Amino acid sequence: MSSVMKIENLQAKIGDKQILKGLNLELEAGKVHAIMGPNGAGKSTLSKALVGHYDIEVLDGDITYKGKSIVEMEAEERALEGIFLSFQHPVEIPGVNNAYFLRTALNAKRKHEGKEELNAAEFLRLMKSHLEMLGMKSDMISRSLNEGFSGGEKKRNEILQMLILEPEVIILDEIDSGLDIDALRAVSEGINKMKDGKRTFLVITHYSRILDYIEPDYIHVLKDGKVIKTAGPELVPYLEEHGYDGIEEE
Amino acid sequence: MNLTDLKNKTPQEITDLLGAKDREMLVERFVSLGLPNKKSEAYRYFDVEKVLDKRYNALTYVPKTLKVSDKIEIVDGIVVAGPQGMRIYNEACQEIDMDHFDPMYYLGHLLCPQTIKIELDGDTEVEIEHRYTQSDVLINYRIVLYNQANRHATVYENFICEDISNTLVLYGYDMHLAQDSTLRVVKMQHMQHNHYTMIASHKVNVAKNAHAMLKSFDFGADKALQLLKVELDEYAHVDAGHLLYLNDDAKRGTVSQIVHVGEHSTSKQEAKNILDGEGTRGIFDALIRVEHSAKYTKAEQNSKAILLHDKAYMAAKPQLEIYIDELEASHGATTGQLDPKQLFYLQSRGISHVEARKMLVIAFANTLIEEVKDTRHQERIKTAFESVFYKAHQ
Numbered sequence: 001m002s003s004v005m006k007i008e009n010l011q012a013k014i015g016d017k018q019i020l021k022g023l024n025l026e027l028e029a030g031k032v033h034a035i036m037g038p039n040g041a042g043k044s045t046l047s048k049a050l051v052g053h054y055d056i057e058v059l060d061g062d063i064t065y066k067g068k069s070i071v072e073m074e075a076e077e078r079a080l081e082g083i084f085l086s087f088q089h090p091v092e093i094p095g096v097n098n099a100y101f102l103r104t105a106l107n108a109k110r111k112h113e114g115k116e117e118l119n120a121a122e123f124l125r126l127m128k129s130h131l132e133m134l135g136m137k138s139d140m141i142s143r144s145l146n147e148g149f150s151g152g153e154k155k156r157n158e159i160l161q162m163l164i165l166e167p168e169v170i171i172l173d174e175i176d177s178g179l180d181i182d183a184l185r186a187v188s189e190g191i192n193k194m195k196d197g198k199r200t201f202l203v204i205t206h207y208s209r210i211l212d213y214i215e216p217d218y219i220h221v222l223k224d225g226k227v228i229k230t231a232g233p234e235l236v237p238y239l240e241e242h243g244y245d246g247i248e249e250e
Numbered sequence: 251m252n253l254t255d256l257k258n259k260t261p262q263e264i265t266d267l268l269g270a271k272d273r274e275m276l277v278e279r280f281v282s283l284g285l286p287n288k289k290s291e292a293y294r295y296f297d298v299e300k301v302l303d304k305r306y307n308a309l310t311y312v313p314k315t316l317k318v319s320d321k322i323e324i325v326d327g328i329v330v331a332g333p334q335g336m337r338i339y340n341e342a343c344q345e346i347d348m349d350h351f352d353p354m355y356y357l358g359h360l361l362c363p364q365t366i367k368i369e370l371d372g373d374t375e376v377e378i379e380h381r382y383t384q385s386d387v388l389i390n391y392r393i394v395l396y397n398q399a400n401r402h403a404t405v406y407e408n409f410i411c412e413d414i415s416n417t418l419v420l421y422g423y424d425m426h427l428a429q430d431s432t433l434r435v436v437k438m439q440h441m442q443h444n445h446y447t448m449i450a451s452h453k454v455n456v457a458k459n460a461h462a463m464l465k466s467f468d469f470g471a472d473k474a475l476q477l478l479k480v481e482l483d484e485y486a487h488v489d490a491g492h493l494l495y496l497n498d499d500a501k502r503g504t505v506s507q508i509v510h511v512g513e514h515s516t517s518k519q520e521a522k523n524i525l526d527g528e529g530t531r532g533i534f535d536a537l538i539r540v541e542h543s544a545k546y547t548k549a550e551q552n553s554k555a556i557l558l559h560d561k562a563y564m565a566a567k568p569q570l571e572i573y574i575d576e577l578e579a580s581h582g583a584t585t586g587q588l589d590p591k592q593l594f595y596l597q598s599r600g601i602s603h604v605e606a607r608k609m610l611v612i613a614f615a616n617t618l619i620e621e622v623k624d625t626r627h628q629e630r631i632k633t634a635f636e637s638v639f640y641k642a643h644q
């Protein structure tokens with residue numbers, strides 16, 4: 001298999017508490033990997049470790065992306081290299097205009113790739129085309145980043161960023177939490193649109209509902225800071241019925 | 251003459267030193283307040299002794315015939331140009347506040363028997379450009395600004411300096427807003443290291459039902475202090491906003507007194523301070539005084555500071571002095587850092603650390619910048635801020 005990201009024996013702590021305890025995971029390019037596990041297992045911690053969040057201190061192990069270790073890489077560099085996290089709880093930033101923010105991010109990426117930057121008009125056209133598909137109101141252009149957004153609007157805004165930035169590895173942390181059925185459909189449509197056989201997805205959830213919309217290729221069970229089982233999508237109905245308690249480390 | 255020669259002198263000695271015959275009242279006020287020193291409350295964080303101890307060459311003030319220009323131009327304290335038809339002339343100041351808190355207000359008046367008088371008569375918008383061209387000098391001048399009854403005027407104040415150093419600028423306004431008038435003053439100052447130091451001492455009289463909007467945007471290094479006294483008549487309103495961005499070892503800020511004299515007068519004062527350098531000292535020492543006569547007053551005052559350097563220091567001192575019960579008043583001051591969660595969010599989208607900081611700092615400052623409704627001036631302020639910010643972070 002051609003792996004795009006490899007996590008080996010990852011040990012990481014937040015504050016004084018070790019959360020990841022020797023986690024191994026390999027992401028196959030172009031596939032959809034689902035990570036499932038109970039609350040508090042360390043799923044969000046893993047996603048933060050992958051994007052270089054300041055809360056997380058890596059104690060041991062390695063994360064390689066396209067063959068290079070990224071553990072020492074700054075968050076912005078990882079983003080420019082194509083790693084994207086849709087946050088479980090996107091932060092509100094009053095005073096930073098949503099469109100301005102997105103254009104700054106896109107142009108940083110385009111510059112990094114040696115492409116021309118988009119001017120305001122070009123960018124607006126691009127942004128509007130995605131807004132419609134995601135069922136987002138056009139005032140999302142002028143509002144402050146996530147400020148006063150409903151739970152659904154925040155998640156749609158994460159997906160909007162993904163669509164515009166076109167990353168290669170896409171980590172979705174509880175993208176379905178707090179979404180009504182319309183929002184879930186819109187968000188899933190956005191995600192499925194990004195599937196092109198090359199992009200890789202890591203769908204993190206403790207609840208299988210999202211997997212009815214985004215078909216996974218692999219299921220990984222994360223428990224107590226480790227991946228304890230990897231299987232195909234047939235594991236989903238089993239987990240739904242029996243929960244995580246019966247799963248033994250392989 | 252050295253300014254420190256004025257220390258601990260009798261009124262007679264001051265009168266002789268300054269040639270200030272017939273101005274006994276001013277001399278007396280100056281002597282009773284005393285030349286500022288490091289113990290003077292208003293000047294505590296300003297290193298004022300260092301500023302006043304230096305020797306500055308004196309300038310001779312020769313009035314010029316005004317050229318016609320689209321803006322009022324004041325070069326080294328002398329007005330040289332102004333818009334056609336606008337009444338601008340040199341005249342002795344008629345109304346000096348005899349109860350100002352700042353000794354430099356009196357020194358300014360003593361040093362400037364002639365002031366630049368500007369009458370705003372009409373619904374106008376005018377730019378005043380202050381230009382400084384000489385090193386090692388004391389530039390002192392005062393401006394009297396009249397806004398006629400029922401008129402609505404906007405003044406944009408800008409400061410330009412050539413490549414000078416070691417100059418001290420003492421200037422200030424006596425502003426008079428006649429009844430029912432509106433005056434907006436948007437001041438933008440962008441200072442670089444070691445060009446000049448400024449002490450600006452103002453008095454603003456706001457007559458019945460008049461509105462004053464005083465917004466200052468101060469960016470950069472160096473030392474500048476504005477000392478502001480505002481007096482509000484009945485139903486008068488002042489809306490003061492001060493945005494400060496300091497780098498290097500800048501020491502700057504506002505010392506103010508807003509005095510509610512008339513009933514139903516209202517005031518709003520908001521300071522936002524960004525301190526971005528080890529030696530920076532931000533100053534916001536602001537008193538709101540509500541006199542016995544000022545029933546049903548509303549006063550609101552707030553200071554927020556962001557420290558981008560852990561050795562930076564914000565001296566924020568909002569104070570209320572109240573002599574009546576029938577009022578609504580609130581004040582507060584906070585100091586903090588940029589939110590790491592917000593910074594991380596931006597960086598996780600590929601935005602660099604410097605750019606992310608700039609975006610958050612601008613977001614913090616934006617509420618004040620966006621109060622400047624004219625988009626051209628708003629852009630100008632943002633651009634000036636960005637250029638100073640990037641310079642500090644290259």
Ligand SMILES: Nc1ncnc2c1ncn2[C@@H]1O[C@H](COP(=O)(O)OP(=O)(O)O)[C@@H](O)[C@H]1O
Nearest residue numbers: 014015019038039040041042043044045046055
């Ligand atoms: N900022 C933090 N400080 C301290 N403990 C934390 C922090 N974030 C998460 N934790 C702890 O780490 C563990 C794993 O959390 P998390 O990765 O969010 O789990 P999951 O996403 O699987 O529900 C939990 O016990 C949680 O309480």
Ligand SMILES: [Mg+2]
Nearest residue numbers: 043044088174
């Ligand atoms: Mg989680």
